[in-house]
Amino acid sequence: MRPLVVLAIKSLWNRRLTALLTALAVALSVVLILGVERIHQAAQSSFMGSVAQTDLVVGARTSPLQLLLFSVFRIGNPTNSISVKTWKHIDSLPEVKWTVPLSLGDSHRGYPVVATNDSYLEHLRFRQSESLSFVGGRWFEALHEVVIGAEVADQLNYSLGDKVVVSHGTGDVTFTHHDEHPFKVVGILRRTGTPVDRSLHISLEAMEALHHEEEEHPGHSHGHSHDHHHHHHDHHDHSAQKISAFLVGLESPRALLLLQRQISEYEAEPLTAVIPGRALQQLWQGLEIVHNTLRLIGALVLGVSLLAMLLVLLSTLNERRREMAILRALGASPWAVMGLLLFEALLLALSGVVLGGALLALGLVGLKPWLEAKMGLSLHFGGIASGEWMILVVILLAALVVAFLPAYQAYRRSLADGLRVSL
Amino acid sequence: MQNSSPAPLLWLQNLGFSWPGQARELFFIPELKLSPAERLFLKGASGSGKTTLLNLVGGVLSPTRGEIQFLGRSFSQLSASAKDQLRADEMGFIFQLFNLLPFLTVEENILLSAQFSAERKSRATHSRSLKEEVRRLVEALGLNESDILERRADQLSVGQQQRVACARALLGRPKLLIADEPTSALDADTKEAFIQLLLSECEQSSTAVLFVSHDSSLAQHFDRKLEMADFLPDGSGGRA
Ligand SMILES: Nc1ncnc2c1ncn2[C@@H]1O[C@H](COP(=O)(O)OP(=O)(O)OP(=O)(O)O)[C@@H](O)[C@H]1O
Ligand SMILES: [Mg+2]
Numbered sequence: 001m002r003p004l005v006v007l008a009i010k011s012l013w014n015r016r017l018t019a020l021l022t023a024l025a026v027a028l029s030v031v032l033i034l035g036v037e038r039i040h041q042a043a044q045s046s047f048m049g050s051v052a053q054t055d056l057v058v059g060a061r062t063s064p065l066q067l068l069l070f071s072v073f074r075i076g077n078p079t080n081s082i083s084v085k086t087w088k089h090i091d092s093l094p095e096v097k098w099t100v101p102l103s104l105g106d107s108h109r110g111y112p113v114v115a116t117n118d119s120y121l122e123h124l125r126f127r128q129s130e131s132l133s134f135v136g137g138r139w140f141e142a143l144h145e146v147v148i149g150a151e152v153a154d155q156l157n158y159s160l161g162d163k164v165v166v167s168h169g170t171g172d173v174t175f176t177h178h179d180e181h182p183f184k185v186v187g188i189l190r191r192t193g194t195p196v197d198r199s200l201h202i203s204l205e206a207m208e209a210l211h212h213e214e215e216e217h218p219g220h221s222h223g224h225s226h227d228h229h230h231h232h233h234d235h236h237d238h239s240a241q242k243i244s245a246f247l248v249g250l251e252s253p254r255a256l257l258l259l260q261r262q263i264s265e266y267e268a269e270p271l272t273a274v275i276p277g278r279a280l281q282q283l284w285q286g287l288e289i290v291h292n293t294l295r296l297i298g299a300l301v302l303g304v305s306l307l308a309m310l311l312v313l314l315s316t317l318n319e320r321r322r323e324m325a326i327l328r329a330l331g332a333s334p335w336a337v338m339g340l341l342l343f344e345a346l347l348l349a350l351s352g353v354v355l356g357g358a359l360l361a362l363g364l365v366g367l368k369p370w371l372e373a374k375m376g377l378s379l380h381f382g383g384i385a386s387g388e389w390m391i392l393v394v395i396l397l398a399a400l401v402v403a404f405l406p407a408y409q410a411y412r413r414s415l416a417d418g419l420r421v422s423l
Numbered sequence: 424m425q426n427s428s429p430a431p432l433l434w435l436q437n438l439g440f441s442w443p444g445q446a447r448e449l450f451f452i453p454e455l456k457l458s459p460a461e462r463l464f465l466k467g468a469s470g471s472g473k474t475t476l477l478n479l480v481g482g483v484l485s486p487t488r489g490e491i492q493f494l495g496r497s498f499s500q501l502s503a504s505a506k507d508q509l510r511a512d513e514m515g516f517i518f519q520l521f522n523l524l525p526f527l528t529v530e531e532n533i534l535l536s537a538q539f540s541a542e543r544k545s546r547a548t549h550s551r552s553l554k555e556e557v558r559r560l561v562e563a564l565g566l567n568e569s570d571i572l573e574r575r576a577d578q579l580s581v582g583q584q585q586r587v588a589c590a591r592a593l594l595g596r597p598k599l600l601i602a603d604e605p606t607s608a609l610d611a612d613t614k615e616a617f618i619q620l621l622l623s624e625c626e627q628s629s630t631a632v633l634f635v636s637h638d639s640s641l642a643q644h645f646d647r648k649l650e651m652a653d654f655l656p657d658g659s660g661g662r663a
Binding site: 002003007010011013014322323325326328329330331332333418419420 | 474477478481483484503504507508510511512516518521522523524525526527531535536538539540603
């Protein structure tokens with residue numbers, strides 16, 4: 001049997017261009033099939049990591065997903081705000097352990113500005129249980145101080161003491177500059193792999209002050225209406241009247257459902273309370289169609305690549321009739337001839353799988369910084385999981401099944417041809 | 424065993440063969456004996472069944488009737504894989520053309536015989552190393568270029584290819600060399616030289632030769648000559 005193994009390898013090597021292309025086709029399907037699962041899983045665990053230990057997210061009445069997206073993932077804009085009174089009331093409920101207020105809607109060079117208070121630093125968790133910490137500096141104390149995330153610091157090259165100008169509205173195009181009062185960077189947070197990295201943090205009072213100034217300078221009109229303006233213009237205490245949302249941590253998870261219902265039925269104003277894990281679950285369910293479509297495409301590409309392999313094996317059968325007759329004359333059994341073709345197919349599929357694995361690993365390593373910067377996803381790619389071994393084994397088996405047709409033909413022919421080396 | 428004559432290497436008795444679905448037999452051989460180291464020339468026109476007969480002797484096809492004995496062993500008693508092994512161990516084949524695997528070097532092609540049969544490998548390495556034996560064989564067969572062993576098989580002329588095929592067939596001194604018109608692609612001069620080298624090498628290794636061809640000018644080099652025409656089945660109106 002051993003000479004046949006060597007022969008198969010040498011014969012394949014002799015046809016290495018076709019072999020490489022066939023293996024590449026298999027490799028692409030491996031990349032697609034495993035890549036989709038990898039990114040899906042990494043995104044799931046990264047999203048889950050961003051809402052670690054937050055039991056509820058509360059905001060004005062809107063769809064749960066939208067509330068979660070703008071408050072935790074800083075994707076999109078808050079539609080309505082809620083009153084500080086409401087927040088304070090819920091914060092004072094006995095089953096509530098902590099709350100973190102969030103006021104959003106402003107940006108700095110495309111990065112979201114989050115107005116909050118000290119509880120943000122104290123209670124926000126990422127990757128299950130890690131709390132925020134500083135690369136340098138401290139949390140904000142004065143009105144015009146800002147604490148920036150790691151990604152903001154890296155991308156914009158900011159360091160402690162730098163002056164930062166905040167603009168109204170999100171997105172790269174700035175509507176209005178609050179030039180009058182630049183913020184001073186007093187703290188830089190350690191990287192978390194969550195949207196915190198892309199955020200700039202100021203106090204609620206600072207946000208309020210920004211919007212006061214805006215209204216006192218009519219020249220800075222921006223034709224962009226928002227809800228932050230319904231406060232009294234005549235006092236300057238800068239204490240916030242409105243926030244966009246707040247995060248809630250409970251004393252005990254048993255109170256969760258009851259509190260969620262209580263908040264949804266809150267009388268003073270219409271509220272939405274979201275259990276982050278549930279909302280994410282909904283998000284995944286919504287994305288399941290996309291996921292399944294990608295899976296289907298992966299399966300189709302695999303099918304096409306196996307068909308390509310079948311074609312290659314079949315087309316070589318004729319020109320290899322002589323090779324088979326020579327092997328028979330040397331004492332090889334028809335079974336060995338059949339095994340030769342099966343082994344060849346296995347070798348092709350195996351090199352495809354290995355090549356695909358290598359391409360995938362390279363691709364993920366290359367894509368990781370981009371995904372992290374753009375999506376705030378922190379992706380962890382481990383070794384090959386057992387489910388993936390299964391997929392790889394199934395691919396190899398499928399290749400064997402497909403190769404059975406040409407192999408059986410070779411068997412039949414070498415029985416019929418015998419030692420007849422025709423033409 | 425009969426009287427004083429040595430036990431035959433190959434013994435065909437009442438051997439008939441017809442292709443499946445064909446009532447008429449292609450040939451019928453009442454008896455044919457080949458002694459060890461004997462050289463037999465078998466002449467036959469195209470389509471007379473020469474290649475088919477060699478397939479029977481090689482154990483690749485099974486006869487419709489009759490018996491084949493090789494080295495005292497009845498093919499009818501042997502399993503297919505036992506016949507494959509016997510072929511690997513004791514028979515060398517040369518065909519008209521395309522004897523070599525084009526993607527292997529000359530040396531790798533020749534060594535295939537030893538790889539398929541431990542028996543032949545041990546016989547080839549009896550007095551020298553395998554590499555030396557390969558080198559000796561190709562030189563004995565008139566392939567004298569120093570780099571010949573490293574060349575790819577598809578870079579050789581047809582005459583060279585046939586010699587390499589001959590070296591592979593004879594490596595490890597099989598008992599029987601089966602040659603199916605190995606010279607029909609060669610020109611007259613090369614043909615003559617090839618036959619002589621082949622036969623003298625067979626003589627040295629005491630290998631019997633079963634040589635089939637339609638070209639009777641080669642018959643003079645052999646101990647005995649038979650014609651396929653003598654083996655036409657009954658009632659088919661053979662030669663008068
Ligand atoms: N696989 C097959 N099935 C049916 N008939 C076959 C098969 N192979 C060969 N034959 C027939 O058997 C006969 C003998 O063929 P064979 O190849 O043995 O002749 P040959 O003497 O070797 O001829 P040549 O000198 O042309 O090589 C031919 O009539 C051929 O058509
Ligand atoms: Mg023939």
